[in-house]
Amino acid sequence: MFSGMHYVYQVYKEKSFSKAAQKLYISQPSLSASIRKVEEKVGYPLFDRTTKPISLTLCGKKYIQSVEQIQAIEQEFTDYLNDWQEANIGHLTIGGTSLFCSLVFPPLMANFTQKYPNIELTLIEDSTANLEQMILDGTIDIILANDQLDENFFASKLFSREHLLLVVPKDLEINEKLTDYQLVCRKNQALNVEAVLPIDLTLFKDLPFILLKQENDSRKRSIELCHYYGFEPKILFEVDQQLTSYMIVSSGLGIAFIGELLISKLPISDRFVYYRLAPEFSQRKINFYWKKGKYINPVMKKFLEEAQL
Known part of the structure; x- marks a missing residue:
């Protein structure tokens, strides 16, 4: 039932069979056939093909929710497997306002990269409000902020006062x-x-x-x-x-x-x-923040341990 979920999810994201087929590097007829097989196993149509752009049926919405839960479980397990490695190779996305990106992160990143040259760092500069949303949707792993973020959604570690x-x-x-x-x-x-x-x-x-x-x-x-x-x-x-x-x-x-x-x-x-x-x-406190409940992989742990004034 979920063996073809990546096809369904791509169509859902693109709201178009043709665009999804291009992203998946397969023909549109082949993609349509794969979607029909999934719908046959489910027993109900997942897409309303009469709307422009195409939209999800009620059953389709539930299917997508299930797919996203499966993806989250897969990602959590992948993160867990990283614990079995020394984490000398990896990737971390960090973010902050222009203050932190211009004056605080550069020396922290230089020290970290010197110690762990095979860990790739990505830096995103934006407003705190936008950075919060990026944490919640998984775009960013860690941000540095002097705002006190909602502890119901964010975990934190003190960086400075x-x-x-x-x-x-x-x-x-x-x-x-x-x-x-x-x-x-x-x-x-x-x-x-x-x-x-x-x-x-x-x-x-x-x-x-x-x-x-x-x-x-x-x-x-x-x-x-x-x-x-x-x-x-x-x-x-x-x-x-x-x-x-x-x-x-x-x-x-x-x-x-x-x-x-x-x-x-x-x-x-x-x-x-x-x-x-x-x-x-x-x-006020200046804290590192990440999504509450997010698995803290070894790369995140190392960065949080190394980052200090």
């Missing part, structure tokens, strides 16, 4: 009376965020803010911080990436909330002053 900081152009007059609250940035040293007290954000409420767009974790935390101090931020620009915010601040056009991870990866600049923020809103 960071503080969201207030970044202000150095030339602003307000900085002159706040030197005790300013963080010192030194070459090859992490910011000692705990060394100063959080700044009173109301001191900056009349300045223009550069915020990330609505779907970003940094945006949500920025609004929470402003509301905590009792004001609505005056938003000058809404951008997609922290790096864009950072560069706008460097031009003196406004102030922004930037993660210390980004700051630590960029050259030290005397154009900025950094302030600590209320920890209940500014502290």
Whole structure:
């Protein structure tokens, strides 16, 4: 009954016998005959051939559900078999936003590839929302994100922790009376965020803010911080990436909330002053995420073990 399931599934995916035949490298009459054999064994038609494009019958929908369950079981068993190997050969697809793909993944990938040269890595850069969906549909194995994803659907491992900081152009007059609250940035040293007290954000409420767009974790935390101090931020620009915010601040056009991870990866600049923020809103985890319940094959295990700052 399921011996010809790959033929049925290809027609379902292509919604066309001719296109499916091309993908399968067989003739359309041969494909049609194979589908009829499956339908004869099932006892019911699987496709409604009167619609354009062709569609599944009720029985066909159930058949496809069963095929996908079989495929999932086969994939799980294939992954299990990989445990019997040393996993020095394999493939892993990882993903992240532009921040992580440009500043975090390159050294991690270089170290991993040097140690495991026969494991192929694929890197996908996209928004966190799109990356979440790619995990769920199996396109990506692991992503790195500073958003806290739903633990009902995603498993995680801590990569790092960071503080969201207030970044202000150095030339602003307000900085002159706040030197005790300013963080010192030194070459090859992490910011000692705990060394100063959080700044009173109301001191900056009349300045223009550069915020990330609505779907970003940094945006949500920025609004929470402003509301905590009792004001609505005056938003000058809404951008997609922290790096864009950072560069706008460097031009003196406004102030922004930037993660210390980004700051630590960029050259030290005397154009900025950094302030600590209320920890209940500014502290966050940066996690590796993968689909909950997914079999963690040896290649995934090795990457998660090796990946560190």
